[in-house]
Amino acid sequence: MSQPLLTLDFLDTPAAPAATADHQPAQDVRVSPATRTGRQRKLYIESYGCQMNFSDSEIVSSILFEEGFDTTEQLSDADLVLLNTCSIREKAEQTVRMRLSQINSHKKRNPGLLVGVLGCMAERLKSKFLEEEKLVDLVVGPDAYRDLPNLIREVDGGQKAVNVLLSRDETYADITPVRLNSNGITAFVSIMRGCDNMCSFCVVPFTRGRERSRDAHSIVQECRDLVAQGYKEVTLLGQNVDSYKWTSEDGQEFVNFAQLLERVALISPELRVRFSTSHPKDITDEVLYTMGKYENICKYIHLPAQSGNSRVLKLMNRTYDRPWYEERVQAIRRILGDDCAISTDMISGFCSETEEEHQETLTLIDFVQYDMGYNFFYSERPGTLAARKLADDVPLEVKKRRLQEVIDRQQLHARARYARMVGRVHRVLVEGRSKRSEEQLSGRNSQNQVVIFPKGTAQKGDYVNVLVTSTTGAALLGEIV
Numbered sequence: 001m002s003q004p005l006l007t008l009d010f011l012d013t014p015a016a017p018a019a020t021a022d023h024q025p026a027q028d029v030r031v032s033p034a035t036r037t038g039r040q041r042k043l044y045i046e047s048y049g050c051q052m053n054f055s056d057s058e059i060v061s062s063i064l065f066e067e068g069f070d071t072t073e074q075l076s077d078a079d080l081v082l083l084n085t086c087s088i089r090e091k092a093e094q095t096v097r098m099r100l101s102q103i104n105s106h107k108k109r110n111p112g113l114l115v116g117v118l119g120c121m122a123e124r125l126k127s128k129f130l131e132e133e134k135l136v137d138l139v140v141g142p143d144a145y146r147d148l149p150n151l152i153r154e155v156d157g158g159q160k161a162v163n164v165l166l167s168r169d170e171t172y173a174d175i176t177p178v179r180l181n182s183n184g185i186t187a188f189v190s191i192m193r194g195c196d197n198m199c200s201f202c203v204v205p206f207t208r209g210r211e212r213s214r215d216a217h218s219i220v221q222e223c224r225d226l227v228a229q230g231y232k233e234v235t236l237l238g239q240n241v242d243s244y245k246w247t248s249e250d251g252q253e254f255v256n257f258a259q260l261l262e263r264v265a266l267i268s269p270e271l272r273v274r275f276s277t278s279h280p281k282d283i284t285d286e287v288l289y290t291m292g293k294y295e296n297i298c299k300y301i302h303l304p305a306q307s308g309n310s311r312v313l314k315l316m317n318r319t320y321d322r323p324w325y326e327e328r329v330q331a332i333r334r335i336l337g338d339d340c341a342i343s344t345d346m347i348s349g350f351c352s353e354t355e356e357e358h359q360e361t362l363t364l365i366d367f368v369q370y371d372m373g374y375n376f377f378y379s380e381r382p383g384t385l386a387a388r389k390l391a392d393d394v395p396l397e398v399k400k401r402r403l404q405e406v407i408d409r410q411q412l413h414a415r416a417r418y419a420r421m422v423g424r425v426h427r428v429l430v431e432g433r434s435k436r437s438e439e440q441l442s443g444r445n446s447q448n449q450v451v452i453f454p455k456g457t458a459q460k461g462d463y464v465n466v467l468v469t470s471t472t473g474a475a476l477l478g479e480i481v
């Protein structure tokens with residue numbers, strides 16, 4: 001999968017992909033589970049990429065539900081197949097192309113089937129998609145989902161349909177997502193769209209458009225509704241949540257991210273609040289103090305560094321340097337203590353990165369002692385600043401070797417971070433049955449670490465105190481006390 005905005009362990013999500021043997025979706029794809037209300041047509045939707053896409057698929061399902069579509073988990077049952085795609089790295093696009101060719105062979109046997117491509121690849125390739133993939137009927141970018149009913153009518157009328165207009169104000173604030181990617185306990189809430197940051201390697205500003213923040217009241221209302229439905233955790237989503245800013249139409253009310261976080265935390269002490277992604281240049285002490293003030297705001301920050309070397313960071317146009325990043329980490333430690341978990345994304349082998357500069361990424365990993373890392377080798381994306389101005393000159397084998405060193409170093413620290421949790425009692429939100437055994441439950445602690453324990457009388461959605469007795473290095477094991 002492409003880089004998630006936040007580490008979420010979907011170990012126990014019931015929405016296991018259910019595809020027929022010859023139409024198995026690739027791994028790390030989310031197939032939306034069935035809704036059964038007797039609508040006339042059936043929608044099969046697969047989502048790739050980040051949580052933003054998974055969240056968008058819930059909005060798309062909601063829009064199409066109003067149009068008479070139920071979702072199905074079976075491609076073979078579908079009248080309409082939608083792939084919600086990702087462009088972040090070349091491999092993400094290749095995965096989608098491969099999946100499309102499988103779906104196209106299915107379509108040849110079922111000529112009435114409609115096939116649409118949504119999301120970032122749709123936005124990047126636009127109508128070129130229809131030339132390249134002749135069997136695709138529909139290409140719709142991330143800001144044009146409200147137009148889906150019209151576009152589907154065009155396709156029903158025998159035409160191909162494209163809408164890839166980006167918007168400056170679309171936030172889908174008024175659309176209540178159909179919660180497809182959910183276990184009934186945890187939900188994503190999108191708080192902003194787009195990105196204005198122009199990191200030189202990144203395609204997102206091109207595929208997602210300008211940054212815009214969603215109405216604070218609609219966010220709080222959505223979270224309240226979730227609580228009323230029994231949800232226990234929300235994850236506030238944005239490419240750069242720390243630059244959230246919303247002003248009411250009359251100009252009387254201004255809300256920044258710290259204030260939004262506080263409003264959501266105040267809804268209920270029983271509601272856990274997570275968020276992702278934090279940009280190191282924007283995360284403020286105010287946000288950290290707000291996290292410290294509320295027990296129910298989880299002590300976990302995804303703070304992608306990308307590199308540990310200041311020259312490379314400058315080439316990446318990240319707008320911070322290593323000392324700045326280290327200072328932000330020290331602020332987290334100062335304000336929230338050593339227990340606050342921190343994770344990162346790192347890119348190995350960016351344009352002109354030297355061996356010494358790569359070493360600095362390793363020393364940054366040692367400095368921070370990350371709990372978790374999502375690490376990639378650089379993949380040039382057409383149209384980005386780096387593709388236009390910089391040579392992609394680190395050989396693939398070197399990129400891969402450096403990446404492996406980053407992963408290995410990161411895992412050392414992750415294991416140590418898990419190990420230091422042994423012998424302590426953790427408050428865990430039970431998310432469901434453990435994958436391994438009927439008798440075990442699985443949940444996460446505030447730090448986003450997976451905790452597994454014998455079920456006793458606890459149930460999904462309960463908070464339990466678990467004494468952790470050992471660790472596998474990727475999960476904590478213990479028992480309820």
Ligand code: SAH
Nearest residue numbers: 003201202239277304345346376377378379
């Ligand atoms: N908004 C987030 C990142 C979203 S993209 C942030 O600024 O941190 C998720 C991750 O994908 C990035 O953090 C980066 O590590 C990785 N990524 C993005 N473009 C990439 C590219 N061209 N090659 C390799 N990795 C890339």
Ligand code: SF4
Nearest residue numbers: 195197198199202204
């Ligand atoms: Fe991409 Fe940078 Fe925006 Fe993140 S902040 S989405 S890496 S441009």
Ligand code: F3S
Nearest residue numbers: 049050086087088120
């Ligand atoms: Fe997300 Fe991939 Fe688009 S990471 S924003 S789906 S390019």
